[in-house]
Amino acid sequence: MPSVQLPSIDIPNSPPCIVCASPNTVPVFEISALPADTIRLWWSRAAARSAPKAKMGLTYCENCGHLFNRYYDNDLVDYEEDYENSQIFSPRFRKYAEELADRLIATYHLWRKNIVEIGGGRGDFLRIICDHGHNNGVNFGPSYHPAPEDDIPANICFVTDYYTAKYAAVPANLIVCRHVLEHFWTPQELIDTVRQAVGDRPDLVIYFEVPNGELILREQMFWEFIYQHPSYFTLSSLAKLFTLCGFRTTRGHRPGGNFLLRKHPGYGGPRSGAERCVRCKSGELA
Numbered sequence: 376m377p378s379v380q381l382p383s384i385d386i387p388n389s390p391p392c393i394v395c396a397s398p399n400t401v402p403v404f405e406i407s408a409l410p411a412d413t414i415r416l417w418w419s420r421a422a423a424r425s426a427p428k429a430k431m432g433l434t435y436c437e438n439c440g441h442l443f444n445r446y447y448d449n450d451l452v453d454y455e456e457d458y459e460n461s462q463i464f465s466p467r468f469r470k471y472a473e474e475l476a477d478r479l480i481a482t483y484h485l486w487r488k489n490i491v492e493i494g495g496g497r498g499d500f501l502r503i504i505c506d507h508g509h510n511n512g513v514n515f516g517p518s519y520h521p522a523p524e525d526d527i528p529a530n531i532c533f534v535t536d537y538y539t540a541k542y543a544a545v546p547a548n549l550i551v552c553r554h555v556l557e558h559f560w561t562p563q564e565l566i567d568t569v570r571q572a573v574g575d576r577p578d579l580v581i582y583f584e585v586p587n588g589e590l591i592l593r594e595q596m597f598w599e600f601i602y603q604h605p606s607y608f609t610l611s612s613l614a615k616l617f618t619l620c621g622f623r624t625t626r627g628h629r630p631g632g633n634f635l636l637r638k639h640p641g642y643g644g645p646r647s648g649a650e651r652c653v654r655c656k657s658g659e660l661a
């Protein structure tokens with residue numbers, strides 16, 4: 376029987392998982408050139424066409440289920456210049472934001488309370504949840520510098536800085552962070568910071584929302600892969616990250632929608648938490 380010479384397959388070495396540090400990671404696929412600044416506003420066609428591009432190598436962690444771009448280079452991404460990420464002009468996005476705000480207000484009794492948002496850009500969501508619940512809000516983030524002509528309500532202020540433990544004294548009944556965590560090459564740094572800022576406040580609710588990596592793969596939503604997202608969380612990797620940072624998960628929900636939610640009522644004493652899909656109407660918790 377003749378022997379068959381199989382072609383050699385070049386399988387690159389994969390780095391440890393950026394969530395759990397496990398060495399058991401495997402490459403999934405590669406994209407040779409993605410725009411490094413997906414939602415930067417370019418002022419000419421020529422500038423847009425010459426936008427820097429970079430390689431993506433989606434990698435899967437067999438330990439925690441995380442997906443990440445093993446070629447990600449943080450130096451190629453700039454959030455502080457001509458970065459425009461507001462989607463509130465879309466009626467569909469606005470409706471979603473309003474429904475989410477109303478649900479958070481009703482679920483966690485957020486009327487006349489203090490809301491902290493991390494990385495909320497121009498504060499579109501913060502304005503809604505503060506307006507609907509008559510709350511006070513503070514947004515942290517380096518990308519938005521309020522201009523005098525900007526119409527900013529009196530109950531909202533902006534801190535042009537990253538949210539760190541030095542702001543732990545800022546009053547908060549809810550810390551909300553939507554579509555930020557997936558931008559971190561070292562996501563544990565952000566959750567560690569939040570963990571330190573939470574301290575021993577038992578009545579504090581934390582809400583994180585990220586794209587659902589499981590759904591992206593299952594539905595083959597490959598337009599969701601952008602260079603500014605080094606991370607694509609699954610339910611298991613999100614739970615692993617929060618657990619490693621001192622949070623505790625007691626309930627979980629495998630979502631049918633595109634987003635995940637995590638709640639944590641505080642540090643000290645019995646800890647509990649929940650995840651649920653905010654687009655899945657069932658809202659069932661396992």
Ligand SMILES: [Zn+2]
Pocket residue numbers: 392393394395396397436437438439440441612
């Ligand atoms: Zn992992």
